[in-house]
Amino acid sequence: MLEKRLHAKQREDLILDILKTTGFVTVSEIAKRSGVTEMTVRRDLDQLATRDRLIRIHGGALHPDNRDSSEFAAIEPAVNERANINLAGKRAIAQRALQHVAAGEMIALDLGSTMQTFAQLLGDLDVRVITCSLPVASRLAHSRTEVYLPGGRIAGLEPSVSGPIAIEHLNEYWIDTFFLGCSGVSAEGFFDYSPEDTQIKKALIRRSKRKIALVDASKFGRASVAHIAPLSGFDAIITDANPGKDLEAHLKANNVALEIAVGS
Amino acid sequence: MLEKRLHAKQREDLILDILKTTGFVTVSEIAKRSGVTEMTVRRDLDQLATRDRLIRIHGGALHPDNRDSSEFAAIEPAVNERANINLAGKRAIAQRALQHVAAGEMIALDLGSTMQTFAQLLGDLDVRVITCSLPVASRLAHSRTEVYLPGGRIAGLEPSVSGPIAIEHLNEYWIDTFFLGCSGVSAEGFFDYSPEDTQIKKALIRRSKRKIALVDASKFGRASVAHIAPLSGFDAIITDANPGKDLEAHLKANNVALEIAVGS
DNA sequence: GCGTAAATGTTCTTATTTGTGTGAATACAC
DNA sequence: GTGTATTCACACAAATAAGAACATTTACGC
Structure with a gap:
């Protein structure tokens, strides 16, 4: 897909950027867009997960704000901008x-x-x-x-x-x-x-x-x-x-x- | 890319200029664009790193503003300002x-x-x-x-x-x-x-x-x-x-x- | 021109990152 | 529940980048 392979930090940025706008990323999507193997993406995601930058799920990852809406929604209701609705x-x-x-x-x-x-x-x-x-x-x-x-x-x-x-x-x-x-x-x-x-x-x-x-x-x-x-x-x-x-x-x-x- | 080799200060400028706009440079990119060896570029980057003008990472360097966002990401999510040099x-x-x-x-x-x-x-x-x-x-x-x-x-x-x-x-x-x-x-x-x-x-x-x-x-x-x-x-x-x-x-x-x- | 010091290049070794094949685990449809 | 298709994780192989030590070139004084 890409002629050039993205470096670790660039992939990290890509992952977090997509998460911020769409709230969800798949391993295969990142792999395709950054020109690396899915294994590498998994390692990236695991790494980011240990730093609480995302929630790791089967097949991809979620934005940490999606943690569990029930618990946090009451405390911090207006954290999601209009762009993040749905x-x-x-x-x-x-x-x-x-x-x-x-x-x-x-x-x-x-x-x-x-x-x-x-x-x-x-x-x-x-x-x-x-x-x-x-x-x-x-x-x-x-x-x-x-x-x-x-x-x-x-x-x-x-x-x-x-x-x-x-x-x-x-x-x-x-x-x-x-x-x-x-x-x-x-x-x-x-x-x-x-x-x-x-x-x-x-x-x-x-x-x-x-x-x-x-x-x-x-x-x-x-x-x-x-x-x-x-x-x-x-x-x-x-x-x-x-x-x-x-x-x-x-x-x-x-x-x-x-x-x-x-x-x- | 270039027939002529750039001098140390020109390379420094090139590196910082690219960093300023993209936040990321690779060793090989600079090497190609400035007509010097990757070894020399690494020395440039290390030198700039000691002056805190950039963060050295495997394969290249980051703008100092990207300095590991893990701690601050939750507090300050959108830091687009990379152009804080001088x-x-x-x-x-x-x-x-x-x-x-x-x-x-x-x-x-x-x-x-x-x-x-x-x-x-x-x-x-x-x-x-x-x-x-x-x-x-x-x-x-x-x-x-x-x-x-x-x-x-x-x-x-x-x-x-x-x-x-x-x-x-x-x-x-x-x-x-x-x-x-x-x-x-x-x-x-x-x-x-x-x-x-x-x-x-x-x-x-x-x-x-x-x-x-x-x-x-x-x-x-x-x-x-x-x-x-x-x-x-x-x-x-x-x-x-x-x-x-x-x-x-x-x-x-x-x-x-x-x-x-x-x-x- | 020459000599010297600084800058850059080479070569080799080591470290880091990424890819690949395997079987195990997970999700999902029925 | 069972069966099937993904997805995952591990170990090891391959690729890529870094570092050290030494050779070479270049810049710049005289």
């Missing part, structure tokens, strides 16, 4: 989304924590990525993937490129698959909080052959501020729980595949 | 550079830790900023300043936009003042380690009415790999210590103002 779900979704990525393709990644998780997993695949999100771009910067950013003004809660310049620049790219993130999904389609960002999302939809939405279950049935696009035209929704009969029917009617990812 | 000097330089910024202007910021410090201070000034550096852009994203990024491929030790697309997009901007960062200054002008980045720097120089270099004193007299620009054409150099009579004379001959910032 980590397992986001991770499962991102993992599933990987199946829609083929070598050599140009894919577009939207904003949001799910996309950052996705970017993490995308790691060293042989693809080109375009994104407006600075965190997503930064995560991929040192990986094997080629990363492109449109030009334009930086704005938003999550630093990202937006505005008319960005939209114009996006027209220079031909995208195979766009992975959309959003804040709500209903029968009317996909929604977002920020009207500015929807312009970018709309542009990316226009430029892409395939469109796939990555949506965790908490967003079903929520129609928030700004409308991005109708369900029709999308190829698939990847989520982590059943969206309910009603929305399911609408998806089927609009020919949108429903994929429910289960935690590994 | 922080006082950088801060003084950045503070002084602020005097060259007027409200309403369009300024361009280069890459590097000095620029990140500068960006931090720039904070709530009423200016527009263009930069290729993702960390610089991220720092300014939530401030009052308007931040613009050219489009293009993300590459480099410090994630940044580069390549022909970026250079083309830069032509759309009219810049009042460009603040240059570099790895070396000599009578021949400004130098950098990476040939790719110099293209961007050259383009920014062309697009800017005023050019000011922010250079900490350790970089004087170092002519490293890639030439960026001659001294002539630059309006000022801001630094934190006296550059020595020789360089001082050259600056004067080329009509470049010398400003020495003192720590507050």
